[in-house]
Structure formats: C-alpha cells, structure tokens
Amino acid sequence: MNQLITNIELLSNQKSFRLGISDTSENLWFLLHFKKLEILNTVIYHQQYSEFRTAKTTKYPTRRLKKKFANTADFLDYLTLSLKPLKRIFLYEIAFTNGWKIKEQPHIYFTIYTNSLEERNTLINHLINSVGYDPIAFDLLEPNVTYYFKASGSLEDYKLGVSPDEFWSEERLEKWKEEINKKDYVDEVLAPEDTSFDFVGSSFPTSDIDIKVPF
Numbered sequence: 001m002n003q004l005i006t007n008i009e010l011l012s013n014q015k016s017f018r019l020g021i022s023d024t025s026e027n028l029w030f031l032l033h034f035k036k037l038e039i040l041n042t043v044i045y046h047q048q049y050s051e052f053r054t055a056k057t058t059k060y061p062t063r064r065l066k067k068k069f070a071n072t073a074d075f076l077d078y079l080t081l082s083l084k085p086l087k088r089i090f091l092y093e094i095a096f097t098n099g100w101k102i103k104e105q106p107h108i109y110f111t112i113y114t115n116s117l118e119e120r121n122t123l124i125n126h127l128i129n130s131v132g133y134d135p136i137a138f139d140l141l142e143p144n145v146t147y148y149f150k151a152s153g154s155l156e157d158y159k160l161g162v163s164p165d166e167f168w169s170e171e172r173l174e175k176w177k178e179e180i181n182k183k184d185y186v187d188e189v190l191a192p193e194d195t196s197f198d199f200v201g202s203s204f205p206t207s208d209i210d211i212k213v214p215f
Contacts, residue, residue: 004030004131007109007148008124008155010141013167015120016113019127020146024104025089028076033127035073037100042069043092062090128153 004027007020021027048060069075072094079089091104101113114120125135133153141147144162147155164173 003149005128005133005149007146008128008136009109009146009163010120010138010143011111011165011167012143013165014117014143015115016111016165016167017120017124018105018109018111018146019124020109020148023107024091024110025107028079028089028091030110031072031076031094031102033130034094034096034100034102035071037071037096037098039069039071039075040095040097042075042094044094045090045092046087047090048087065089 004022005019006022009018009020011017021030024030042065044065045062046065047062067078069078075094090106091102094102099115100119103111103113105111112123114123121136121138124138128134128136128149133149136155141155142162144165145157146160146163147157150156162176164176168176
C-alpha cells in the first residue's frame, strides 16, 4: 500500500521534525499546505534530465534557481508550467517570513522547522490529518526515533535506535559514535560460528570407494 506520509521523527530541539513522504520529488504538491505563508528565501537547484538519446558521457550541470516566488503555490505553478517536464529539482531550503523552514532529503523526507513546541505539534497534526491520521500523543514519542504510521494511523517503533540530528552537541555525537562502534564490535565477536557440515570423520563413504549399483 502506498502511503503519502510514511513516518515521523521529532528532532532534539523540540521545534523541528522529519516527515517521511512517499517519493518527495513526485509529491512536491505537499508544499501546498504552506501556500498561505510568504516565502522569504529559497535555495533550489535544478538539472536537465538525461534523455534516451543522450550520450552516456553527457553530464548536465546543476544550477541554482534564481527566480523569486511569493509562496509555495507560486513555486509549484512554475514547476508545472515551465520547468518540471525538463528539469529535476533539488529543494535545499524554503524559508518563510514567519521563521519556518522546509528542507528536502530527495525521495525520502522533508525536514520542517518551526519556532516553538506548540507550533510544531499543531503543524504535525494538521499535516497528518490531511491524509486521515488521528492526532499524535507527542508525550509518548522519543526524540530522534523514527516512528512508522500503520494503516490504522497508530505509530510503530521498528527498534532501529536513535539517529543523531543537526542539533546535537559534538560531545553527544562523539559519545553516540563510540556506542555504535562498540555495539558493532560486540555483534561481530558474537557472530554465529560456521555451521556448515563437516564431512571429515562422518559415516558417509569417501569418493575413492566403489559404490555398486543396487539393481
């Protein structure tokens, strides 16, 4: 089953979150939820698509999109009418005049930054309500843990562990790396032994014994 919103992760600054989107590049229309906000600045790059007649050695440059947009609806209209059939889009950042920002991890998720815990929670529930999910019990969620939406709208932790974000201190990040390295070492040491069958000393006849045909 294809879900528009697949997962969510609260970031450690308590004001930002990542929202997993089923192929962000194909679902940029999701940005229409922000069309009432005035755009302050954008960092958007575009690149020519390679066509089937294009030589394999041809590499098209990636260029920054300099055009200004009033809002996300204006941006999406531009893609639909002018650019999308010819270009691929890399959305690094859209900053709004109210202090919010959106960044894209291509094909995977949007990172959305708000100004407060209250704004974050209100925005999340607005976005997930648009696809039919129930409001989230935020007190039950741990920061930096990815939770996946089930068809019923409830959230499930796949026990993938904590992942760092841009708001972690260097000290916390280094400690996390040490713990991960230690775990990887322990897993390697405790890896199961080779259980392939050992034919030495077995009751099977060796290859130099003449086995007579029974009939």
